[in-house]
Amino acid sequence: MKGTKPNAGKISKNRRKKLIYCYIFILPQLALFLAFTIYPIIMSYVYSFFNWSGYGSLSNFAGLENYAETISDPFFWNAFKNSFIFMFFVVLIQVPLALVIAILLNSSWLKGATVYRTIYFLPVVTTTAVIGIVMRFIFGAYKGLINEILIAVGILDKPIDWLGSMDTAMMIIILVGIWKTFGMKMVYWLAALQSLPKELFEAAKVDGANWLQTFRYVMFPLLLPVGSVILLLSSVNALHVFDLVKSMTNGGPAFHTDMVDLYIYRYAFEGGGMPRAGFASAAGVVYGFAILFVSLILGIVVKKTGGKQSSH
Helix, strand or coil, X not given: CCCHHHHHHHHHHHHHHHHHHHHHHHHHHHHHHHHHHHHHHXXXXXXXXXXXXXXXXXXXXXXXXXHHHHHHCHHHHHHHHHHHHHHHHHHHHHHHHHHHHHHHHCCCCCCCHHHHHXXXXXXXXXXXXXXXXXXXXXXXXXXXXXXXXXXXXXXXXXXXXXXXXXXXXXXXXXXXXXHHHHHHHHHHHHHHHHCCCHHHHHHHHHCXXXXXXXXXXXXXXXXXXXXXXXXXXXXXXXXCCHHHHHHHCCCCCCCCCCCHHHHHHHHHHHCCCCCCHHHHHHHHHHHHHHHHHHHHHHHHHHHXXXXXXXXX
């Protein structure tokens, strides 16, 4: 026993030394996280109780006035509705479609799958604002690529202002949003597919199951827990669409594509005169609680589906 004490002390000392080095390396990242994430979040709650322009000291206490104005503002609820419409259709179309493409790209018979994966993933790593500007020219009313093609093939007689019409602007934003982040959802599904045990699929094939039966009774139950996580991530991410809308329509026409992120930005940095950072903070807090509620609901779905898998 006596002989083991120095050895144990030496191991403890080495471990302590490694931990110190780990904390030293983590410290810069932790400092940046506290300064640029935690501190702004805390201060946004503080600012929301003041009539503050973003300049000078916090002296004009407003209490709950900013929250009352936010809740009673029809433009806020218009942006709120648009944000959830965008999220609903993006998730509804993108998540299952990404699964279909991922299954195809994971097939052994497909040649050049790596090339296709790269093509699908390229929009993800492209700056969203740049995509928005390019799309504004592609869907432009005059000399826009889409109008030129449709007129050339005889589908249209005259150009359509895709981003300037209330009937089409939101649809275009949704389609571009689906295309922009499609590659990331595809990668999520690919990772899930490649983690599935091949023995189960071989057993299903031996039992005479066709592809549809294999998907329904083998693949889908195994993918369900991962799918619920993808659903959660996709929904939360789709509720933040500032840069795409700002660069494509700036919330127009007539606020028809206005989103809450853009609404907050407008009051915090533009304001039509003096910015209203306090009011914008209150709107951000209200929207943040709405996103938290959605996250909690989807989190319950994730927990339930994960539990089902573990119980089998």
